[in-house]
Amino acid sequence: MPGRFLPRPDMSLSPIKKVTGRAVPVEGDDIDTDRIIPARYMRCVTFDGLGEFLFRDIRQSSDGKPTNHPIDQAKFKGSTILVSGMNFGCGSSREHAPQAIVRAGFKAVIAGNFAEIFFGNSTTLGLPCVAAKKEDLQALTQIISSEPNTEVEIDLEKLQVKAGKLSFPVTMKASAQQGLLSGRYDAIADLLANLPKVKELAARLG
């Protein structure tokens, strides 16, 4: 897939400095990668179509009926920012999880904090993950639940989130922030540039 999922053929990427859009709350702590995309939907050889399976098991009951999950509620349709709790993305290293999030139309995640591998996988795809304090998350959830049309803005330079009158600071690992702001969040081009040095080191290590 071109564009946002892969560096362009010349491997350049556009910087990501701001994400704006409506937001949907997916409440709870420890939302693990099995919940984001259950393993049985990873029987595939490309990432195409994974958006459909995002949160599959909690959006449908075991008999296939919709559970009225926030993502499926009319008032949150078209949201591009996910808001969740602590330890978001814990569990497996499957990139299928952030791929499913991106392919379902999301452009950023705001949560209490993030599991490490998930965080790295997301940033590499240009999906910023910013961490907020619990009380700020609660306030944000309240605003977007009562006023789903509120435009939420994540400023990645200032590391600040705005939603209506609400404004609060967020945090993000410096190298990830730097990568997004400079359009180097997918490291492949930088890694390839050093291939001669890599070969020297490989020879030394044996």
Added chain:
Amino acid sequence: MGKTLFHKVWDRHAVGKLPDGSTQLFIGTQLIHEVTSPQAFGMLRDLGLKVAFPKRTFATVDHIVPTDQRVEPFKDTLADAMIKELRKNCSEFGVTFFDIPSGKQGIVHIVGPEQGITQPGTTIACGDSHTSTHGAFGAVAFGIGTSQVRDVLATQTMAISPLKVRKIEVRGKLGPGVYAKDIILHIIRTLGVNGGTGYAYEYAGPTIDGLSIEERMTICNMSIEGGARVGYVNPDEKTFEYLKGRPYCPKGKDWDAAVVEWRKVASDPDAIYDDVKVFEASEIRPTVTWGINPGQGIFIDEAIPSPEELPEADRSSAKEALEFMKFKAGQKLAGQKIQVAFFGSCTNARVSDFVEASKFLKGRKVAPGIRAIAVPGSQGVSKICAEMGIDKIFREAGFDWREAGCSMCLGMNPDQLVGDEICASSSNRNFKGRQGSPTGRTLLMSPVMVAAAAVTGEVADARKVFAKA
């Protein structure tokens, strides 16, 4: 000032700093499997890239393989497409593939050590979070996503920021019937499922020194369940003994030279750690999880806590867990009926796991109505168990003895829970839906506790069940 193993290995493998401030880290060995690699090969093709060091990558097939009938094409056409894709990719890019007919296939984290590919002092990466298992040999091993699998294929390096190092020291003697699985479940329960975020865990102390290599693998395996991406144990004589003579290990003089180097890689006695936590082995008892994350565990003689008595941060998750599991606070798990017993996974499907449980299963029968399956971690494990007659003991007890794979740990193949079945499982994750049924309920425990649950049909204290063994 001394250095930790983590820092020694990191410094040796650092190519340099990248523009975003992270480190370009050389990866000595990459392991790949059918689930997280096909898209990486697809990206290489899209970008017109080659595999830079094909001899440094090894593949096997584990997640999707059926464990009952292995004739291709597999009934599941999606799974069949995945194994064929991996075969094609390995052949096209010159990567060694431990395919089913090789006799070397198995769960990637069991195959690496078995083949002697996993060695002290190196860096290992694999598109699987349980890659930390390889740390049991004193390697620094990272679970990575598919874009990073691509990076390592294309450059044998990846971008990563250094971790802090927490020493987890375990002292004293383990009680009878208490195993490595209980140690790690207890550590995760105590430090939290995200307590290790940003850290590499160095497991040390007399109790860890006293464990076998396979037991150390069980502990390192579940580092990620505690939030730590990396877990390791300093290499020692047991490590070298385990590796000697394995197919991919150095031989003769090269072996002697390698051991000299491997000894040097261990953390220095005066190494500085970012944090140290101490555990007393004698305080650890057989542990079973009651909830939907691996930190929600209790000793077998304890009652499920009420959310109110837990730290504030754990309450909402505990409430959600009680509702999902249909358990009540104050309830004991001992006596809880089960429907399924799963003996397998990269956590506990090595020869020593089967040998230990077989001592107790011999002459006993799985309780009526219990679906009990035993899935060796690799074809190598399967072969040794057959030579020792271990498979026969499991079969005679009423276990369904299967072919090697990940199986019901994550239910990507036909081995899945049905409805809200309760499964006593030797695996590593009890997340909602993990074992293939959205409402399935997983209770994590040691393999011997799984055996005890299988023969009694309920969660039971193996120390009592097998008291006469």
